[in-house]
Amino acid sequence: MLREIKQMQTVVFAIFLRELKTRFGKYRLGYLWAFIEPFLHIAAFVGIRGIVAGSLRGGADKIIYHVDYPLFLAAGLLPFFMFRHIVIQVMNSIEANKGLFAYQPVKPIDAMISRWILEGVIFIFLWVIVFSILHLIGFKTEIKDPLGLIFLYLLFYLFSLGIGIIFCIIVNIYEEIRNIIPPVMLLLFFLSAIFYSINIIPRKFQIFLLWNPILHFIELSRARLFPLYKADMCSLEFIMSCTVVSLFLGFSLYKLKIKELLASE
Amino acid sequence: MIELVNLTKSYLTKFGRHYVYKNVNAIFPEGKNIGIIGPNGAGKSTLLKLIGRIDYPDSGYILTNKKISWPVAFSGGFQGSLTGDEIVRFVCRIYDANGQVKEIINFVKNFTELGDYFEMPVKTYSAGMRARLAFALSMAFDFDYYLIDEVTAVGDGNFKKKCNQILKEKLKKSNVIIASHSINLISRFSDIIAIPYQAKLILFNNIKEAVKFYEGIRNSSAIPELAKKQ
Numbered sequence: 493m494l495r496e497i498k499q500m501q502t503v504v505f506a507i508f509l510r511e512l513k514t515r516f517g518k519y520r521l522g523y524l525w526a527f528i529e530p531f532l533h534i535a536a537f538v539g540i541r542g543i544v545a546g547s548l549r550g551g552a553d554k555i556i557y558h559v560d561y562p563l564f565l566a567a568g569l570l571p572f573f574m575f576r577h578i579v580i581q582v583m584n585s586i587e588a589n590k591g592l593f594a595y596q597p598v599k600p601i602d603a604m605i606s607r608w609i610l611e612g613v614i615f616i617f618l619w620v621i622v623f624s625i626l627h628l629i630g631f632k633t634e635i636k637d638p639l640g641l642i643f644l645y646l647l648f649y650l651f652s653l654g655i656g657i658i659f660c661i662i663v664n665i666y667e668e669i670r671n672i673i674p675p676v677m678l679l680l681f682f683l684s685a686i687f688y689s690i691n692i693i694p695r696k697f698q699i700f701l702l703w704n705p706i707l708h709f710i711e712l713s714r715a716r717l718f719p720l721y722k723a724d725m726c727s728l729e730f731i732m733s734c735t736v737v738s739l740f741l742g743f744s745l746y747k748l749k750i751k752e753l754l755a756s757e
Numbered sequence: 758m759i760e761l762v763n764l765t766k767s768y769l770t771k772f773g774r775h776y777v778y779k780n781v782n783a784i785f786p787e788g789k790n791i792g793i794i795g796p797n798g799a800g801k802s803t804l805l806k807l808i809g810r811i812d813y814p815d816s817g818y819i820l821t822n823k824k825i826s827w828p829v830a831f832s833g834g835f836q837g838s839l840t841g842d843e844i845v846r847f848v849c850r851i852y853d854a855n856g857q858v859k860e861i862i863n864f865v866k867n868f869t870e871l872g873d874y875f876e877m878p879v880k881t882y883s884a885g886m887r888a889r890l891a892f893a894l895s896m897a898f899d900f901d902y903y904l905i906d907e908v909t910a911v912g913d914g915n916f917k918k919k920c921n922q923i924l925k926e927k928l929k930k931s932n933v934i935i936a937s938h939s940i941n942l943i944s945r946f947s948d949i950i951a952i953p954y955q956a957k958l959i960l961f962n963n964i965k966e967a968v969k970f971y972e973g974i975r976n977s978s979a980i981p982e983l984a985k986k987q
Contacts, residue, residue: 499853506850514838591833594811596825597851755813756806757769 500605503597507589507606515610526614530573530622534565537687557689558720560631566622567714568686571645574615575652575706576677581607582656583673586664586753593754600750604660608653615649633718641716647735648709654738661745664753680704685711690725698725705734759785759808759825759902761958763817766803777803779956780817785949790928792947793936794971800953801936805904808934823901830906832891837880841871841890844879845897852898861897868893868919889916896923903927905935940968 516523541561557564582604589603635641663670684706693701701707708731711723764781767774777800785791793801806812808819809828827834835844845865849858866875869889871882879887895903903924924933928946935946943950950967952959954974961967 502853503851506847509850510836510839510843510847513843514836591835594809594827594831594833595848595851596810596827597853751813754811755815 499597500599500602503599503602504606504609507592507598507603508609511606511610527618527621530566530569530618531625533569534562534622537565538562557691557718557722559633559714559718562626563623563631563633563718564689564714565687566626567717568684568710570615570619570622571648571710571713572681572684572686572706573618574611575648575655576680577614578608578611578649578652579656579659579677580673581611582653583659583663586660600754601746604653604657608649608656611652612649615645635717636719637716641713644709644713644716647731648713651705651709651731651735651738654735654740654742657742657746658738661742661749661753665749680706683707689714691722702726705731708734758787758821759823760820761817762820764807764819765815765817766800766807766812767815776956777953778814778958781956781958783951783958783960785934785951788932789948790932790946791934792943792950793934793953794938794940794943794950794967795953796938796975801938802906804951804953804958805906805934805936808902809904824899825902826895826898826900826904828904828906829895830888830891831895832887835879835887835891838878840878841865841869841875841882844890845894848894848898854898864897865890865893868896868923870916892920896927899931901931903931903933905933907937940971944968 516525538561559567585603585607586600589598589600592598592603593600659669659673663673683701683704685701690698690701690707690711702725708726708728711726712728712731714721715723715726761781761783764778765776766778767776769775793804795801803812805828807814808821809825810819811828834848839847842862845862846858849855849861854861869875869886871886871890874882874886879890882890924946927933933946935943937943944964947964948962950961950964952961952967952971952974959970961970
């Protein structure tokens with residue numbers, strides 16, 4: 493057991509370094525691209541708000557529940573992008589690393605875990621850089637409950653891994669499911685309280701939106717981040733059970749189906 | 758020792774399920790070189806892949822406590838944007854050979870004669886260069902069994918000679934499992950000959966007998982289901 497863990501560590505680290513080189517190595521601006529996505533989104537939504545408000549400053553000056561709109565957006569977009577990237581990266585990890593499984597120490601789970609870790613590292617860098625830049629241009633906030641925030645992000649991080657593994661197994665069994673992933677992600681983008689707050693949604697729609705655990709993660713993390721933000725409707729117990737279920741389902745599916753997936757038909 | 762226990766492997770074809778192996782039990786004894794011979798599509802490569810754990814059986818399993826290589830000359834793990842040097846380092850890392858990285862890199866560099874190309878992305882390599890890198894990489898590690906599929910020798914005559922030489926060197930300490938349809942190659946390297954035939958695996962200790970048997974079945978179809986339809 494201990495030897496297996498040790499071996500997994502070395503393999504995961506080796507694939508991690510390899511991913512680091514191949515993931516961004518092919519682009520001209522390399523790692524910078526990881527930062528461009530959230531900034532473009534923040535700019536786009538601030539811009540849309542501005543148009544609706546009728547003035548360019550309108551978007552940036554907008555305040556939702558005592559929070560500047562750009563900060564509010566960043567706190568929603570960054571975790572959501574982490575989720576989306578983890579799910580898609582883990583989902584494609586078998587396809588992308590098939591060649592490596594000829595080396596006996598390399599197991600599919602190693603490829604999944606190293607991609608997951610890489611996304612986590614990217615998230616931390618992104619978070620620090622995006623909030624620093626927003627701070628520099630005048631959108632300031634103090635962090636209300638840093639430990640609670642880290643705990644929530646960790647929970648969300650684990651939840652994303654479980655969902656990623658589940659999708660990975662499913663799309664490798666039913667190849668055609670791959671086609672519905674982008675629309676599902678788009679739908680989740682609109683349903684996860686990323687550019688709005690659950691508090692401003694009419695009550696009769698809230699009950700539907702509250703089925704979505706991602707919304708709970710995002711709103712609760714905002715409540716841990718911004719001193720005056722409230723997310724009373726969201727439940728920590730709910731997302732904790734969702735995380736347990738997603739990990740349990742992910743690893744069970746993996747255990748049951750992985751050999752079948754790797755076997756030629 | 759490698760033991761095949763109740764091994765079953767099938768593929769779905771247009772004519773129904775085709776069993777390459779059905780409940781095969783076999784033992785490859787300690788210290789023997791194995792040659793797998795058979796016509797195209799008989800299941801030689803399938804067996805190698807099963808032993809190398811790249812592919813998995815429908816049922817049954819393969820029991821061994823030996824270190825088994827990846828198929829020699831396998832270059833599927835070469836990502837185009839990585840350099841030869843980076844690939845060798847990667848394989849060193851996953852096989853936990855960090856102490857010998859320098860020796861292994863030197864060995865591969867000298868053996869492949871890639872020169873400056875060793876520091877270039879593998880997508881710039883010619884097919885021959887890739888094959889040489891793949892071959893040298895597997896020879897740089899010590900395994901109990903090397904899995905060799907079909908064409909051992911790649912490249913020009915000079916390189917072929919080098920390949921055979923190092924294989925002979927390796928055979929002093931290790932064993933090979935070779936799949937080929939060349940009787941010459943098989944009889945040169947192997948002590949035991951395995952012939953996949955009608956979803957079974959038939960083992961021969963005597964090369965002459967094996968050759969005789971192989972001559973007899975050579976022209977029979979590998980996929981009986983297909984033959985029946987015609």
